[in-house]
Amino acid sequence: MPASKRSERRKHAGYATKAGMSPGTMVFIGEQQVDKARIDIIRYDDAGLKEMSDVSPEQCRDCSAASGVTWINVNGIHNVALIESLGKHFDLHPLTLEDIVNTTQRPKVEEFPDYVYAVLKMMAFDDAANRLEIEHVSLIFGENYVISFQEHEGDVFDSVRERIRNSKGRIRSLKADFLAYALMDAAVDHYFLALERIGDRIENMDDRILVHPRPGDIQEVHKLKREILSFRKAVWPLREEVGALEKSETVLIRPETRVFLRDLYDHIIQVIDMVETFRDILGGIHDTYLSSVSNRMNEIMKVLTIISTIFIPMTFIAGVYGMNFTYMPELKWPFGYYLIWGVMITVALSLVSFFKRRKWF
Amino acid sequence: MPASKRSERRKHAGYATKAGMSPGTMVFIGEQQVDKARIDIIRYDDAGLKEMSDVSPEQCRDCSAASGVTWINVNGIHNVALIESLGKHFDLHPLTLEDIVNTTQRPKVEEFPDYVYAVLKMMAFDDAANRLEIEHVSLIFGENYVISFQEHEGDVFDSVRERIRNSKGRIRSLKADFLAYALMDAAVDHYFLALERIGDRIENMDDRILVHPRPGDIQEVHKLKREILSFRKAVWPLREEVGALEKSETVLIRPETRVFLRDLYDHIIQVIDMVETFRDILGGIHDTYLSSVSNRMNEIMKVLTIISTIFIPMTFIAGVYGMNFTYMPELKWPFGYYLIWGVMITVALSLVSFFKRRKWF
């Protein structure tokens, strides 16, 4: 948790140092994830496919004019110069470039006359670090090109790449807007994987807490709540934006793609539903924990107090016959001692049976 | 509870394994409920009725062109090939087919140019397993046909089937849109049955908890809350969608059916009202449980502490006269011992009466 908080704060710190700069100034905010930014290109149409890897930004220059669909994938967004030169080739707005390299930017979809810019978050649950890894992803698509920016190489887009290569599905015969949709869809599909991991942790905790609650559990619950909240924060705005995109009047999105966007919208709502369910379950675990701890404590205090209560009258009786009065007839009785033991055991047993009858233990 | 959670998670796991597939790819997500998918057909109009059971998808080919209304009911949605071939005959969109076999799809209504697609959930409370069974149901209706998809054979649609056979109500003289409405209405009517079962459990618990709260009750309350929440999740979107359908401009829904849709909308709101009432009652039970547990605990601790408090001064007095000082005049008094008993009993009684006056017990 400190790690996740520290990293989040470092980002904000990065943002804060940017205060006072001209809007549209590109400053990379975040943690560098790869050594070297790298550009890969796939160009395809119904007929054929051409892949180029590790190209220079200059090679992308005439992509927007080429026939077919060109998908430019950029791994690593810390190289501001590289992204700036790409921006120049595709005539991107300075504010778009600023947002591409700002990993604190929240998800949004913005339409510009020549292109649509979408920010989304890739989510993965890192089991080792026990935290949610959030990656900043930007998508830009125009008439016949898509540019995707990732913080580091990931396997999320590989499935789309495979489908293009194998000409699976309808992807090869459709345009850039469908490719952009397919990439967003791939990202959203991966949300379910991350959620499943979080769900596993929640379930483990739920099972354990009933049996043996531990003092640190409340922090663990809060940590999971926080992860769920950042998940929510990454998905919630997306919902609204994809909904707007579906209804938008831009010509860049063809009617046949819109029904897929509606489907994507549906998936996002399903993710939100799961997130809300997890929140509810965590709330229940929280309650269970508190009531479990307090039950245990009550149980202990009750047993201990009952033990004390049984012995206190017996100790009193023993105290009475420890008194040194000259005239105490019982002390002289031949079976006085055994009688008193009898009295004491009787008192103890009646107390026990009184407690039992009241169902106190 | 673990069962329900496990099944829910298995579904999501199923969803997750789908990550990376092309959108519109049909993958059955869920648990297979019947051995063999099976298609039954009822064709009717004002004049007559024809039933065919266990037909092949090919026999449905020209249903959309036939006169009268054709109702095709599919039990079992795990047979992807069968549903795909049906989809081809009726020219269904790939995303519709994908949603039909995806049991995690939330309720929705989608209008396509030639048909309307509705997803809803059938709800039944399984007393033996003590959990809510949720079944994924899809309805498709066009100009003169309705296709319904269920996870397993159920008796929910039987009442509609009977009404068609007996020509009860206005159903035989109306079109496919009314049949689709009647099926949705039958499903919603069954919600009341499931709610009534949940209501029984809630009431039993409410009555018992006041008398004898048990440590596991808090989990039971949370379990019921969770069932109520999944109920809510299944009904809430339906409300919105049926409202939209009533106001929609599609020609597939005739004006005379719209007033029935408004009635259906009303019923859904009533279901939501009951669900919300149950949530409130469960909240009250939760409070009652906590206050009941804490009352019992307080009662016990109070009685025990009062017993201790009464004996402690008496024990002190006995201790005093157990001291071995050479000169302790009281010890020599002939009635010293009885006097001291008198003092001790007086102290005890004054404490008791002090506690009584303060209404401490």
Next chain:
Amino acid sequence: MPASKRSERRKHAGYATKAGMSPGTMVFIGEQQVDKARIDIIRYDDAGLKEMSDVSPEQCRDCSAASGVTWINVNGIHNVALIESLGKHFDLHPLTLEDIVNTTQRPKVEEFPDYVYAVLKMMAFDDAANRLEIEHVSLIFGENYVISFQEHEGDVFDSVRERIRNSKGRIRSLKADFLAYALMDAAVDHYFLALERIGDRIENMDDRILVHPRPGDIQEVHKLKREILSFRKAVWPLREEVGALEKSETVLIRPETRVFLRDLYDHIIQVIDMVETFRDILGGIHDTYLSSVSNRMNEIMKVLTIISTIFIPMTFIAGVYGMNFTYMPELKWPFGYYLIWGVMITVALSLVSFFKRRKWF
């Protein structure tokens, strides 16, 4: 509370048994409140007034064609046949008839081409049974007639009847829409009476709980909360519906009546305001109860623990001089015994003054 819950559940049970019936099927859902349903008619215009009581449905046949305003009041809605025949005379929609006899129907206003149908709830607080009685009331008004359906004879509409008889207010010179408004207004006015009774109970409880909280109080608070909630559920939809009616474009409502509907809307909002206030007060009582119980408990435990703490050191000292060491010089001191009493009293007093200084009691 069990009574109210049982009755509510019986209703829902009734609803549930209806599952599977054709929509528009009239089934009386609820508890029969009167032995025999009974129809009374008042016909009036500016000039005159004619009353007929206990008429047959056939006598209502040409009411909709008669001049002036005809008010048909039906007491008892369990007689389905009677209501059906009325429905035929006035050409009511089957769904309207279904809702008239369904006491679980929530408040609503529906416009049909020839009439407006309004469902509302009459509320009375039954002091003996200590519960809110909710009566299902339906109003139908057309061009020149109003039909009202009540579960049992009540005095709520008597004031309107009197105003018609005495020609008080503007009611005689106005049309059916004003009469319908007047009936709704009379019902809403009676909400204040029921609320006042609930308010009395809340106040009694509030005053008592501070002085002497009782274990059952928390259930009483929850019971009142539940009554308030059913009140809310009966009023909340009405607000929306009356608002819609005021703005509706139906010609059945004349412009001069609309300003009165706005006034009715205002009253409903005032009822809702009171209901919300009561909820807040109940919330406060709940808190007061909990803090009052915990204060009392803390007070008791504190006093008892302080008593124990004062005696424990004294008992220890007495124990020390009860030891049987051969050589214990203090035992031989002539005033040893008195000295020790002095020491013990000093210890006790210093503890008391220490506790006093710390304001522990």
Next chain:
Amino acid sequence: MPASKRSERRKHAGYATKAGMSPGTMVFIGEQQVDKARIDIIRYDDAGLKEMSDVSPEQCRDCSAASGVTWINVNGIHNVALIESLGKHFDLHPLTLEDIVNTTQRPKVEEFPDYVYAVLKMMAFDDAANRLEIEHVSLIFGENYVISFQEHEGDVFDSVRERIRNSKGRIRSLKADFLAYALMDAAVDHYFLALERIGDRIENMDDRILVHPRPGDIQEVHKLKREILSFRKAVWPLREEVGALEKSETVLIRPETRVFLRDLYDHIIQVIDMVETFRDILGGIHDTYLSSVSNRMNEIMKVLTIISTIFIPMTFIAGVYGMNFTYMPELKWPFGYYLIWGVMITVALSLVSFFKRRKWF
């Protein structure tokens, strides 16, 4: 608090007795605040000013036709006849008259063809009674007249009166709509005074509770919460209504007045902001109180239990050497007694140091 509740209930009781009366029937609901209702008139225009005090309703007859602006102020609304005759002169709707004398009417603004009717609440915090005094104020303005109705003479409108007399500000050169605005603005400005008093009480309580929480504080907090809630209830509807008035299409409000209404709207939002802030602070005080009480209690119990725990082993040791075994070698040791004192003191000190090391006190 009982006073405020009683008065609130008396009002509602008043309302309830009205149940069954014809709508538009004028019944004074509330408590009479002045002996005699009294009408004062100020007529002014750019050029001159004329004041008449304690006039009869008949003298107001031709006010609506007079040139300049006429402000008719009515103190005391219990005189139904007086208000009715005023209503006749200005042709007011019966429902308007009903609302003028109904002090339970919530704030609203209603537009009629010839006039605008506004209900608002004047708020003052009565320090002696320690409660919020709410006064029912009605404003009616037409083309060239304003009628204001107050429950009793107050100084809230004096500032406006002074500005008219001294021709301060732009008030003399503007029309009736501006005067009405100015009166509303004066009322809203006084909200800040009342809020400030409530704020003082809250702050006093906040400072004290940390130092010395008292059992009655929780009731005091709830009382303040309730005052805040009635404040909120009086202001919240006003916000909406003034917003509607600003955007309304009535010709009675001139464009130059609308910018002032926007300003008034702003002030109302500011009042709401303060009210919400107070609610938050009270919520914080509630938490502080609870945690403060429980901290104190814990502190006490901890200290007392620690004292007991230190003495219990020592008492045991003393008990051991109080045993009467014939053969107990330690009893014969010459320094046995001192040794045992040493042992007992050692045990006590080690327990103290153990507790200290664990930071238990």
Next chain:
Amino acid sequence: MPASKRSERRKHAGYATKAGMSPGTMVFIGEQQVDKARIDIIRYDDAGLKEMSDVSPEQCRDCSAASGVTWINVNGIHNVALIESLGKHFDLHPLTLEDIVNTTQRPKVEEFPDYVYAVLKMMAFDDAANRLEIEHVSLIFGENYVISFQEHEGDVFDSVRERIRNSKGRIRSLKADFLAYALMDAAVDHYFLALERIGDRIENMDDRILVHPRPGDIQEVHKLKREILSFRKAVWPLREEVGALEKSETVLIRPETRVFLRDLYDHIIQVIDMVETFRDILGGIHDTYLSSVSNRMNEIMKVLTIISTIFIPMTFIAGVYGMNFTYMPELKWPFGYYLIWGVMITVALSLVSFFKRRKWF
């Protein structure tokens, strides 16, 4: 905290004293922050730049007519006369002037025919005073001028000044609307700095509370919550207003500036997101604190009660053999004493092992 509350209340007090004044009356409400109000002017266009500092209001007279963009910055808003004379030169509405000098005015954007008026808050976290400093800032921009009003000289606008001087970014070639945007953006950028400081405090507290919760922590949490709330109150209305400005139809905002306003809107939402996250974290800290305190307390009570419980039976046994019965055979046994020690130790050890087995410590 008292400081912040006192200052807030002083402001409201200021507001309250204004009650009764004519709307549009300029009264400085707040605390004077600088000795002398001071006006600085920067005039620039693509070609050149001219700076004048500490000018008189008269020198601004013809600014609105000059070519290029004129930025008039006013430090210190207590000098009502100065601002009034500025207002006359630029023909500002009296209500605008009133709001400029009213530091309690909440953020808003108002469009007038000739200018746009924006109120925003500058936020800085004062580490020494441990409180959030909120500064009231007004911006007015017309065709070719911007007037900014600050409570005291600050470095927030310096970055914009530098960019104008150095002709960095696109600022010099754009108009007054861009300058106004740039100033707002600079203020919003500084919000992140203030949030970062608050975030530091929250994190410190979070880390510490787990290790060693202190009684005053709950107040500290509430104090931070309150700071967060005032932050929220300052940012929340801004969001709405900037959104409205972006969509507004005023010609004063050029299309190329609108995309920047959208970006500003985005940043504000990000601030709100961070604020909400902080609220959630504070809620978690609150829970952690409570559960941490109660864990510690439970731990202590458990250990102490266990110690007592172990000694109570032993003390009882010792008491038994302290009895003075004539006939107590054990007392005569040669090894009776050692045997009894054995018994006592056995009892103690079995209790300890019993507690251990139950995992009570």
